[in-house]
Amino acid sequence: xxxxxxxxxxxxxxxxxxxxxxxxxxxxxxxxxxxxxxxxxxxxxxxxxxxxxxxxxxxxxxxxxxxxxxxxxxxxxxxxxxxxxxxxxxxxxxxxxxxxxxxxxxxxxxxxxxxxxxxxxxxxxxxxxxxxxxxxxxxxxxxxxxxxxxxxxxxxxxxxxxxxxxxxxxxxxxxxxxxxxxxxxxxxxxxxxxxxxxxxxxxxxxxxxxxxxxxxxxxxxxxxxxxxxxxxxxxxxxxxxxxxxxxxxxxxxxxxxxxxxxxxxxxxxxxxxxxxxxxxxxxxxxxxxxxxxxxxxxxxxxxxxxxxxxxxxxxxxxxxxxxxxxxxxxxxxxxxxxxxxxxxxxxxxxxxxxxxxxxxxxxxxxxxxxxxxxxxxxxxxxxxxxxxxxxxxxxxxxxxxxxxxxxxxxxxxxxxxxxxxxxxxxxxxxxxxxxxxxxxxxxxxxxxxxxx
Ligand code: SAH
Ligand code: SF4
Ligand code: F3S
Numbered sequence: 001x002x003x004x005x006x007x008x009x010x011x012x013x014x015x016x017x018x019x020x021x022x023x024x025x026x027x028x029x030x031x032x033x034x035x036x037x038x039x040x041x042x043x044x045x046x047x048x049x050x051x052x053x054x055x056x057x058x059x060x061x062x063x064x065x066x067x068x069x070x071x072x073x074x075x076x077x078x079x080x081x082x083x084x085x086x087x088x089x090x091x092x093x094x095x096x097x098x099x100x101x102x103x104x105x106x107x108x109x110x111x112x113x114x115x116x117x118x119x120x121x122x123x124x125x126x127x128x129x130x131x132x133x134x135x136x137x138x139x140x141x142x143x144x145x146x147x148x149x150x151x152x153x154x155x156x157x158x159x160x161x162x163x164x165x166x167x168x169x170x171x172x173x174x175x176x177x178x179x180x181x182x183x184x185x186x187x188x189x190x191x192x193x194x195x196x197x198x199x200x201x202x203x204x205x206x207x208x209x210x211x212x213x214x215x216x217x218x219x220x221x222x223x224x225x226x227x228x229x230x231x232x233x234x235x236x237x238x239x240x241x242x243x244x245x246x247x248x249x250x251x252x253x254x255x256x257x258x259x260x261x262x263x264x265x266x267x268x269x270x271x272x273x274x275x276x277x278x279x280x281x282x283x284x285x286x287x288x289x290x291x292x293x294x295x296x297x298x299x300x301x302x303x304x305x306x307x308x309x310x311x312x313x314x315x316x317x318x319x320x321x322x323x324x325x326x327x328x329x330x331x332x333x334x335x336x337x338x339x340x341x342x343x344x345x346x347x348x349x350x351x352x353x354x355x356x357x358x359x360x361x362x363x364x365x366x367x368x369x370x371x372x373x374x375x376x377x378x379x380x381x382x383x384x385x386x387x388x389x390x391x392x393x394x395x396x397x398x399x400x401x402x403x404x405x406x407x408x409x410x411x412x413x414x415x416x417x418x419x420x421x422x423x424x425x426x427x428x429x430x431x432x433x434x435x436x437x438x439x440x441x442x443x444x445x446x447x448x449x450x451x452x
Contacts, residue, residue: 014040015049019066020057022246023183023212024094026163027117028055031093033152034123047077051089051127056096058178060348067096068107075110089130091115091123095182101138116140117168117183121150144168144187155201160399160428161242161411162206166194166230167213172249174276175287175354176316176347179214188213191221191230198234205428208242208268208397208411209234216245217252228256235266241430242397242413246272247314251289253298262305269306270340270414273299274314278333279326282319285358292333299337310340310385310414317374318347318367321360327370334377340385340414342378346371379440386416386438393448394418396433398426417442 014035018028031053032042046052052074057063071092078088091113092104098116105111112130115123119139126139148165155162169184170177198209211230213219219227231243243266250273261267273295277283280291290298302309315334317327334342346367349356389412396418398410408422410433419442420433426447433445 012038012040012050013043013045013048014051014053015043015046016053016055017046017070018055019063020055020059020094022163022210023117023165023168023214024055024057026165026212027094027120028053029155029163030151031055031120031123033155034120036156037152038124038127046074047080049088050086051091052077053091053093056092056094058095058099058182058350060345061350062348064096064100067092067104071104071108071110075108078110089113089127091127093117093120095178098140098182099178101140105138112137114138114140116142118142118144118147121147142184144184148189148193155197155204157201157204157206160206160397161208161210162201163212164194164197164201164209165189165213166211166227166245167216167219170214171218172215172289173287175285175358176319176350178350178353181352183214186215186218188218188220191223191233194230195233195237198240199237202237202239207240207428207430208244209240211243211245213245214247215249215252217248217254217257226254226256228254228260231257231260231264231267235264240266242266242268244268244270244415248273249289250275250295250298253302255301258298258301258305261302261309268413268415269309270312271302271309272312272314273302275333275337276314276316277319277322277326278330279322282322282326285321286316286319286355292329296333296336311337312341313337313339313343315342315344315374315378316347317344317370318362320347320355320358320362322347322362322370327374331374331377334374334381338385339378339381341382344371344374344378383438383440385414386440386443389414389416389435389443390438391435393432393434394443394445395430396420396445397430398422398428400427412443419444420447422447 016028018024043049056067081088089112090110092111093115097114101114104114167188169186170180171186173180217227275295394412396410398408400409401424402409408420408426410418412418432448435443435445437444
C-alpha cells in the first residue's frame with residue numbers, strides 16, 4: 001500500500017475551447033488554474049477529456065451559433081465515451097452561458113453545467129455537484145469581487161507575456177453591444193492586488209503584461225489615479241519591461257493617460273482605440289459618447305505625446321440607418337487617421353440590445369459590400385505600416401522558438417510578430433532587430449548585437 005500512496009493521483013484530462021476576446025483567453029487560463037489542484041491537466045484532444053469546457057462569446061450571432069454546432073459534436077464524443085464506460089462532463093462558460101444559460105440547457109441535453117464569467121472560482125464545487133448528480137447546474141451570478149477574492153493567487157504563466165485583468169464589465173451600453181449584459185457592471189480590482197499579481201508574474205519570467213478590461217481605461221482604484229496611475233506604478237517593477245492595455249474607450253482617454261504614453265517607457269507605443277464609425281449621426285445612434293471630431297483630437301493628442309505611436313481600431317459597418325454617405329465618412333476617417341491594424345465587422349443584430357429594434361436595418365448584401373471596401377482600405381494601411389518598418393531597428397521581445405530550428409519569434413513594440421535567426425537563449429530577452437522584410441502579418445529581421 002505504501003507504494004500506492006507514492007503514486008500520483010490519476011490525472012484527469014481537461015479540454016478548453018476558447019472563443020471571443022482576450023478576456024476569454026485569460027479566463028480560460030484561470031479556469032485551468034482553478035482546476036489544477038483537483039488533478040486536471042490540459043489536453044488537446046477533446047474526445048479523451050474528462051471535462052470539456054466551451055468558453056463562449058456572444059458578441060455576434062455567428063459567434064453564438066458556433067457554440068451550438070460545437071456542442072453537437074461534443075455530444076457525439078460524450079456518447080462515444082459513455083459507450084466505453086467512461087464519463088465526460090460538459091460545461092459551457094463565458095458570455096453565451098451568461099446570456100442564454102437556461103436556453104443552452106434546454107437546447108442541448110449533453111450540457112452538464114453552465115457557468116457565467118463571474119462564477120469560475122466555483123468550478124470545483126459545481127463539478128462535484130454534477131458528479132453527485134444533484135444541486136445547481138446553472139451559475140450565472142454577477143459577483144466580480146467574490147471571484148477575484150477566491151481565485152488562486154498563484155498563476156502558472158507559460159510564457160514571457162501574460163494577461164492581467166484589472167477591470168471587468170462595462171457601463172457604457174453602446175446600443176449594439178451585449179457586453180454590459182454578459183459581463184455586468186464595471187468593477188475595478190484594487191491596485192495593490194494587481195501590483196502583487198504583476199510582481200509574481202515577473203518573478204516567474206514574465207516580461208510583458210497586457211492589462212485587460214472590457215473598458216480598461218475606465219479603471220478606477222482607491223487613490224483615484226486611474227489607469228495612468230496604475231501603469232506608472234507597474235512600470236516601477238524591476239524586470240517588467242513592457243506594458244500594454246486593452247480595450248479602451250475613446251471617451252475615457254484622459255489627459256493623464258495620454259501623458260503617460262509620452263513619459264512611461266514601458267508603455268508600448270501601440271494603442272487599440274475603437275472608433276466604430278466615422279459618422280456622427282451613427283455614433284450618436286450607437287450611444288458611443290464620442291464624436292468624429294473628439295476622436296480625431298484624441299488621436300492627435302496621443303500622437304503629440306508619443307510621436308511613434310501606432311493606432312488600431314474596431315469598425316462596424318451596416319449599423320441600422322447607416323447610409324452610403326455615413327459609410328463614406330467612415331472611409332474618410334480611416335484615410336485621415338491611418339490605422340496600423342483593425343478589426344471590422346458587419347453589424348449583427350443582438351437580441352435584447354436597443355439597436356436590434358431600430359428602424360433602418362441594413363441589407364446583408366449592402367453590409368457585405370461595405371465591409372469589403374473598408375477591409376481593403378484597412379489592409380492596405382496595415383501593409384503600408386508593416387512595410388514602413390523595413391530598414392528600421394526595432395526592439396523585439398522574444399517569446400518562443402520558430403518553426404524552423406535556429407529560428408526565434410518575438411514581438412515588436414507594435415505587436416507585429418518578428419521572425420529572426422537566433423538561439424532559444426534569446427527567449428525572454430529584448431534585443432534590437434534590423435527589419436529586412438515585411439509580410440501582411442509578420443516581419444523578418446536580423447539580430448543586432450546587445451540584449452537586455
Ligand atoms: N470593450 C471593447 C470590446 C467590445 S467587443 C470596446 O468597447 O471596444 C469588440 C468589438 O466587437 C467592438 O469594438 C465592435 O466593433 C464589435 N461588435 C460589438 N457588438 C457588435 C455587433 N452587435 N455587431 C457587430 N460587431 C459588434
Ligand atoms: Fe460594448 Fe461599448 Fe462597452 Fe465596448 S464600450 S464593451 S462596445 S458597450
Ligand atoms: Fe465575446 Fe464576451 Fe468577449 S461577448 S468579445 S467573450 S466579453
